[in-house]
Amino acid sequence: MTDSTGVSGQVAETVADEAAAARIAVIDLLGLLAFGELSAFERLATDARMAPTLVDKIALARMAAAEFAHFEAVQEHLLRMGVDSEKAMGPFVLPLTLFHNLTAPADWLESLVKVYVGDNIVADFYRETASVLEPDARELVLDVLADTGHAAFAVERVRAAIEAHPIVAGRLALWARRLLGEALTQAQRVAEDREALTGLLAGMGDLQALADMFNRIAQAHAARMDALGLSA
């Protein structure tokens, strides 16, 4: 293909290829975020059914509505980029749905731990990757993830539950470990399927950099679990 174009043609083609790959990777990051917000909405709204009080139910429903507003913001951004948001989300429907189906909380406390663990892992991941985004996409991503009221709500209630019944700590620690494991399993699946995304994240093919990133996220998770009174 490049034989007839000469050296300068090859360079131009490589630059164009890189630009195209970068665009695919950014669309992937936003598509993943959009479907992540949409499925977080579903998860929170469904978990609201387990809330022990009306106040808790309303709090979770409010978080769910906020996630949907975030989803809409990302969807609009994709639209402005000329991208169909359903197409951008497509590759992430299966891994995220699998993640949520494999980690359906059995009770209210498990759902709160999932909110806390999930939100933080997602925020860590996007903070790691935001540097590769254009300024306006970066601002959008940081805006969407800046809303940390959810985590505070979850932490407060989980801490109170552990104080009242210290025996739940062991079960919740196992639960948090399983959540991280399933999240990493699905992240692995995405990394294998989405070459452009993986390439962009790892600096064009250096898989060690990607592994390092996942390790940093796992370490931050462990530190948060310690702070919550759960040994990771």
Added chain:
Amino acid sequence: MTDSTGVSGQVAETVADEAAAARIAVIDLLGLLAFGELSAFERLATDARMAPTLVDKIALARMAAAEFAHFEAVQEHLLRMGVDSEKAMGPFVLPLTLFHNLTAPADWLESLVKVYVGDNIVADFYRETASVLEPDARELVLDVLADTGHAAFAVERVRAAIEAHPIVAGRLALWARRLLGEALTQAQRVAEDREALTGLLAGMGDLQALADMFNRIAQAHAARMDALGLSA
């Protein structure tokens, strides 16, 4: 109690009693609406999991988020009235939760029929009762119920499904009849439990007027089912 107050005292007390009963009834109407919106939010968000496509899932999630916004509007109104919204919703948690638990849709089409039937019955009920509300509460209620995009979405998809597979019409007609039956059963329960509300609605104790209202709502339901291609 009234022996010592004389005739004018009795009149004043009756007027005060009536005003107190009217306030309780209005708080009941708004508490019922608030919890109705909150549980509609949960129902729609949960049903979004059954959506056959991402576009349908997003549409249902958007409706759910709108219901939550309505819930917040009613909650704020109750707050301005000096009423704790959780207390106002309290009496309606059991009947509405029972209704939703007894009518959990088995699939996407059943969930759409439920959206359509439920939204319309609720809108009919509040249009019948709006006349007893203060102007600002009346405006709020009519605003909250004016958003009819949901019904149009459900109708379009149910009609298309019946055209494609006429055999589903029988099952959905039975389903719609069951929804109405369960709704009336729970309405009956509320009417028995909430004397002030029933009194206000029926013009101070005329239960026939209340029965007439329920009949009008059932007739409107039947007409809608006809229009949808389902024999009620």
